[in-house]
Amino acid sequence: MQTMKPFKFDWLVLPLIGVAVVLLLWQVSCATWAKDLPTPLKTWESSKPYLMEPFAKRGEMDQGILRFTWYSLILVAKGYFLALIIGTPIGFLLGLSKAFTKTFDPIIQVLRPVSPLAWLPLGLVLFMGAGKNASELGALFTIAICSMWPTVLNTAVGVRAIPQDYLNVAKVLKLSRTKTLFKVLIPASLPYMFTGFRLSLGIAWLVIVAAEMLTGRPGVGGFLWQEYNALIYEHIILCIITIGVVGFILDRLMSLVEKRFKTI
Amino acid sequence: MAYLELNNVSKDFGGTPVLKDINLSVEKGEFVAIVGFSGAGKTTLISLIAGLLKPSAGLLKLNDLEITEPGPDRGIVFQNYSLLPWLTVFENILLAVEAVNPNWTPEKRQEHVEKYIAMVNLTPARDKKPGELSGGMRQRVSVARALAMDPQILLLDEPLSALDALTRATLQDEISRIWSENRKTVVLITNDPDEGIYLADRIIPLTAGPNATLGPSFKVEIPRPRDRKSINHDAHFKQLRREIVEFMLGSKQDRHMAITKKLILPDIEPEDLSIPRTMTSWRKTPIRKHELKEESVEVKP
Numbered sequence: 001m002q003t004m005k006p007f008k009f010d011w012l013v014l015p016l017i018g019v020a021v022v023l024l025l026w027q028v029s030c031a032t033w034a035k036d037l038p039t040p041l042k043t044w045e046s047s048k049p050y051l052m053e054p055f056a057k058r059g060e061m062d063q064g065i066l067r068f069t070w071y072s073l074i075l076v077a078k079g080y081f082l083a084l085i086i087g088t089p090i091g092f093l094l095g096l097s098k099a100f101t102k103t104f105d106p107i108i109q110v111l112r113p114v115s116p117l118a119w120l121p122l123g124l125v126l127f128m129g130a131g132k133n134a135s136e137l138g139a140l141f142t143i144a145i146c147s148m149w150p151t152v153l154n155t156a157v158g159v160r161a162i163p164q165d166y167l168n169v170a171k172v173l174k175l176s177r178t179k180t181l182f183k184v185l186i187p188a189s190l191p192y193m194f195t196g197f198r199l200s201l202g203i204a205w206l207v208i209v210a211a212e213m214l215t216g217r218p219g220v221g222g223f224l225w226q227e228y229n230a231l232i233y234e235h236i237i238l239c240i241i242t243i244g245v246v247g248f249i250l251d252r253l254m255s256l257v258e259k260r261f262k263t264i
Numbered sequence: 265m266a267y268l269e270l271n272n273v274s275k276d277f278g279g280t281p282v283l284k285d286i287n288l289s290v291e292k293g294e295f296v297a298i299v300g301f302s303g304a305g306k307t308t309l310i311s312l313i314a315g316l317l318k319p320s321a322g323l324l325k326l327n328d329l330e331i332t333e334p335g336p337d338r339g340i341v342f343q344n345y346s347l348l349p350w351l352t353v354f355e356n357i358l359l360a361v362e363a364v365n366p367n368w369t370p371e372k373r374q375e376h377v378e379k380y381i382a383m384v385n386l387t388p389a390r391d392k393k394p395g396e397l398s399g400g401m402r403q404r405v406s407v408a409r410a411l412a413m414d415p416q417i418l419l420l421d422e423p424l425s426a427l428d429a430l431t432r433a434t435l436q437d438e439i440s441r442i443w444s445e446n447r448k449t450v451v452l453i454t455n456d457p458d459e460g461i462y463l464a465d466r467i468i469p470l471t472a473g474p475n476a477t478l479g480p481s482f483k484v485e486i487p488r489p490r491d492r493k494s495i496n497h498d499a500h501f502k503q504l505r506r507e508i509v510e511f512m513l514g515s516k517q518d519r520h521m522a523i524t525k526k527l528i529l530p531d532i533e534p535e536d537l538s539i540p541r542t543m544t545s546w547r548k549t550p551i552r553k554h555e556l557k558e559e560s561v562e563v564k565p
Contacts, residue, residue: 165346168316171334173363173413183359187350 038234046234060218065242072208072219073246075136079143080204084197087148091155091196095189101156112149116142116207120214135215139208146207150199158192159185190261198254205247220246267292267449268313268417273322275308280474281320282308288468288478290417290451295443297452297460298478299508300470306453307343309470310421313451314340327416336364339410343422345402347394347409353381354390357409364413380412383442400431404438411442417449425455433492436462444488457508461501462490469508471515479511 007013023040030039038046047065049056054066093100094108123138123145130137166188170180186193212221220239227235266289273286282305290296300306311317312324315334324331326338347356357377365373381387384404394402403423410418420439424432440463443450454460460467461484469479482504486495495501 165342165344166348168334168340168342169346169348171316172314172336172338172340173360174335175359175363179363183351184348187348190350 036233038237043234043237046232047238050235050238063218063223065220065223065238068218068220068223069242069246071217072212072221075139075211075217075219076143076201076204076208079140079207080147080201082140082144083148083200083204084151086144087151087196087200088155088193090148091152091193092159092185094152094156095159096185108149108152111145112153114146116146116210117214119145120211124215135217139211139215139217142211143204143207147200147204150203151193151196154192154196154199155189158189158196161192162188191258194254194258194261198251198258201250201254202247205243205250209243266290267294267327268451269323269325270313271323271325273312273319273324275305275312275317276320282474282476283312284475285477286322290449292449293447294466295450295452295464296481297454297464297467298470299454299457299460299467299512300476301472301512302455304470304472305474305476306455306470307421310340310419310451310453313417314338314419336360336413337416338419339413339415339417340419340421341403341406341410341423343425345394345399345406347402347405349394352391352393353386353397353405354378356394356405357381357412360409360413377412380408383411384408384438398431399427400435403427403435407435407439407442411446411448415448417451420450420452420454422453422455424459432459437492439463440488440490457505457512460508461486461504462492462495467504467508469512469515471512479515482508 026037026040030037050065054064056064057067090104094105119142120138123141124134126141127134127137162185166184170184175183208219209221209224211217212219213225216222216225220242224236224239227233227239268288268290270286270288273283274281275283286309288296298306298309308317312319313326313331315331315338318332331338348359351359354377357380358373361368361373361376365376368376378387378390381390384407386401386404386408389397389401394405397405403426407420407423423439424435427435436459443463450464452460452463457467464484466481466483468481470476471479484500484504486498486500
């Protein structure tokens with residue numbers, strides 16, 4: 001196979017060509033089969049106020065796009081940390097104890113594939129008594145329970161993959177349980193754990209949109225759903241692009257952190 | 265009463281015993297080398313002494329106490345170094361020192377660690393991680409860690425077999441020097457009779473496995489300090505080496521090896537078309553005959 005010779009600025013030019021091709025397809029689609037789809041230009045015109053004043057607050061559901069993103073991120077952060085705090089210890093228990101694995105692994109495998117859309121109503125029911133905060137708590141519950149699984153499973157795999165040599169060192173030195181945990185088990189499984197953390201963050205960001213759409217909370221997802229109901233389709237596309245870009249940035253940040261904590 | 269005693273120790277992993285009827289007694293301050301073929305069960309033997317494995321039968325005693333679990337009174341240098349890669353040289357040794365001497369002040373611990381880093385000539389690499397060190401340097405860290413625990417007995421599990429010849433010679437000299445400085449009881453496991461003779465007071469060959477057991481012990485009567493260059497011309501050294509090698513080869517000849525391997529015949533036989541190939545019977549029966557064939561080859565010594 002012939003490969004293209006790298007040239008100056010190919011890292012910039014080639015992705016731009018990619019974007020151009022997609023924009024062209026979009027434009028062609030608008031002109032041919034998808035009459036209701038706003039054209040790229042129309043989308044840009046209509047999104048301008050949200051992009052140019054990204055932090056403006058004109059009303060509950062009429063705010064700059066970064067302001068919406070900020071609301072979503074805060075909710076994601078809360079749910080995500082809840083997932084890490086619950087998920088990591090469960091992962092450790094799964095990795096360390098065969099009995100614990102046998103007891104809970106089937107349940108985990110059954111709960112893991114359940115969609116956020118299925119969890120959310122349950123979350124709302126659970127926190128019905130919380131009144132004003134019910135939707136937030138329900139959303140948090142959903143984010144936590146959906147994004148927890150990669151952390152749980154990767155931590156478990158990481159703990160199981162610790163070389164016997166390191167465990168022998170701990171045994172020979174007769175390290176106490178806490179010391180073994182902090183000096184051997186955690187550092188040895190850290191790379192696996194961070195892979196889990198990164199995957200979890202990706203899922204948390206996926207879930208937030210669904211959660212906001214159903215609860216109508218202000219945020220990127222809530223905005224998207226509201227604009228769909230208001231028949232302003234341009235803003236749906238704006239939201240989709242925003243969600244994608246933010247998700248991409250989060251993933252990149254997480255892989256930087258992951259590299260930083262590479263112990264082996 | 266010997267310092268380290270093994271009485272009729274056997275170990276199996278649910279099959280043929282790896283080690284059978286091991287009897288060993290090591291005096292305090294003695295340097296004993298156990299020489300054996302790879303795969304003979306040398307590492308199993310040292311893991312038993314370390315307490316990382318439990319014997320299937322027999323009794324192990326150190327200082328008249330039964331060995332039931334691993335502990336810092338037996339310092340081990342593993343074949344693969346077993347340093348924790350996220351800790352620096354200093355931290356790796358400090359971890360051991362902290363574990364053994366929880367009551368020491370931080371200053372005293374630090375001083376102690378520095379002393380042992382200096383002993384293995386690694387002071388410049390004090391703050392490096394094991395990944396940044398060469399194999400020889402890593403093994404020195406491992407030796408320093410074992411010594412810093414101030415164990416009653418030092419177990420060296422093929423500490424030098426992963427190193428190149430030059431580094432190995434240097435480290436042998438270093439082990440020899442360190443041993444003559446503090447005269448710890450040492451059990452060295454090795455696959456190199458020369459290394460054993462050069463370092464030890466006594467050499468015991470381990471016969472080829474399975475059912476490996478210890479042979480007669482050979483006393484090394486070469487005065488210390490031993491000189492690497494002249495030792496090669498020493499008549500006693502030559503004779504010892506011949507006897508040990510002969511014993512070990514002899515022990516291997518007692519048994520003949522059988523190799524069972526799958527023969528992969530070339531695909532020249534036609535496919536058996538009499539077997540219908542429907543979706544349900546797919547691959548239920550072997551289509552080519554070679555997939556079944558196995559042949560046993562006996563190798564006579």
